[in-house]
Amino acid sequence: MADQPAASLKKTPLNEIEKELGGKMVDFGGWELPVQYSGILDEHEAVRTRVGVFDVSHMGEVTVKGPDALSMLQKATCNDVSKLEDGRAQYNGLLYPTAGFVDDILIYRNAPDDYFIVVNASNSDKDYEWFRECAKGFDAEVRNRSAEYAQLAIQGPQAEKLLQPMTDVDLSRMKYYRFGKGKVDGVAAIVSRTGYTGEDGFEVYVSPEHSTRIMRKIIAAGAKPCGLGARDTLRLEAKMALYGNDIDHTTTPLEADLGWIVKLDKGDFNGREVLRRENAEGVRRRLVGFEMVDRGIARHGYPVVDGSQEIGVVTSGTHSPTLKKAIGLAYVPPDKTAQGSEFAVLIRGKETRARVVPTPFYKRAK
Amino acid sequence: MTPEDSKYAKSHEYVHVEGDIGTVGITDYAQKELGDVVFVELPQVGSQLEQNEELGSIESVKAVSELFAPISGEVVEVNEKLKDKPELVNTDPYGDGWMVRVKLSDATELDVLMGAEEYDEYVETESGH
DSSP states (O other), X not given: OOOOOOTTOEEOTTHHHHHHTTOEEEEETTEEEEXXXXXXXXXXXXXHHSOEEEEOXXXXXXXXXXXXXXXXXXXXXXXXXXXOOTTBEEEEEEEOXXXXXXXXXXXXXXXXXXXXXXXXXXXXXXXXXXXXXXXXXXXXXXXXXXXXXXXEEEESTTHHHHHGGGBSSOSTTOOTTBEEEEEETTEEEXXXXXXXXXXXXXXXXXXXXHHHHHHHHHHHTTOEEEOHHHHHHHHHHTTXXXXXXXXXXXXXXXXXXXXXXXXXXXXXXXXXXXXXHHHHHOOSOEEEEEEESSSSOXXXXXXXXXXXXXXXXXXXXXXXXXXXXXXXXXXXXXXXXXXXXEEEEEETTEEEEEEEOOSOSOOOOO | OOOTTXXXXXXXXXXXXXXXXXXXXXXXXXXXXXXXXXXXXXXXXXXXXXXXXXXXXXXXXXXXXXXXXXXXXXXXXXXXXXXXXXXXXXXXXTTTTOOEEEEESOGGGGGGSBOHHHHHHHHHHHHTO
């Protein structure tokens, strides 16, 4: 049974309305947030077929500005930030020199010398300090802006139809991973066509004092309030990594099957030597998607075994509400990564068969 | 409403006794705490259960929980419907969402379990409401 959240937890600006809406509040990395309202399956289905709204105000925001902003970000991350244009967002890895993840982040380019960066909640202080460390010797100003923004994610096939009447930003012309600035319900906002669900949708950044009113309007317009539980099942079906589960300071982007964000030829960056070597010699282990062959759900931390030997670990696992089967991600040795390969997961001491399958597990129709 | 005619364990299982057969499941409070149940692992007919020992497990979307036997005895029936419809645990925990039927080996074990009123008070204390 889940523990009751302690009084010392951090609260987002939407805490009151979440309780009013019947959110079941839990401790999520030090934040008091709803794990669910009506139920994970119900909320998950709403996002896949209609539209749901999530409070993601716990996410952190950092800005990097100045003549050296680009070169500093190029040094700190593995994707090629120079490929960004104004009004575009990019998924990227903030790396240590070991090529382990400090965090996975979204970088929005306002101007060639002005970037808005979204980081994971539990990492925001660490990331801010790391950015400041990376900025040494560069003419770039790093600021932690997390307290200035509430963030709402409106996700699902009906997201555009729901949000457009509330904003002067032209959503019909906004492509995936683009953003615009304008007004939402009359107040300044950043609106991006991004999300963590594998569905079409938007993320809206507004000043905290307006967030409750906007959330009410979004719900009144037909969005189902959704919690962390559905956020997790949705992102896992879309095979989007969760920091602390699938990636952390011990895993590299190549191990995490995120080769598409590794640009070895962009110039020097933290971790490049390690990634070059991994690229040339192959990784020791790689993250794969699996589904269970035997009955059971393999969850975070369960060992992958070969006889008596532990050969890997499950990093995420759940019942997929869309596919109606047990799915998950695991680090396994290179010889177990081919589609159709089978391996055993220890579920409460019992060897349970799983099979490597193509990912993402779920892909929306275009 | 917590049924008056059953007995309750601190680990949130109920047992409803008729003759020497006890029907075991989890309480309404427990199913709400778990959320959507997607898989229930139960023992086979013929297995022997010991009071307070693990009887099986229950997976909701978000987590796995262990089930504990509220009484000792032999499993005489398991609810086969839960294989295809585990959600019955959510929709009808005291009815079609039952899990196993047990032939009680020691009826005096029932004395250590709680009655409905006592269980409701216990839940209120535990949940801090």
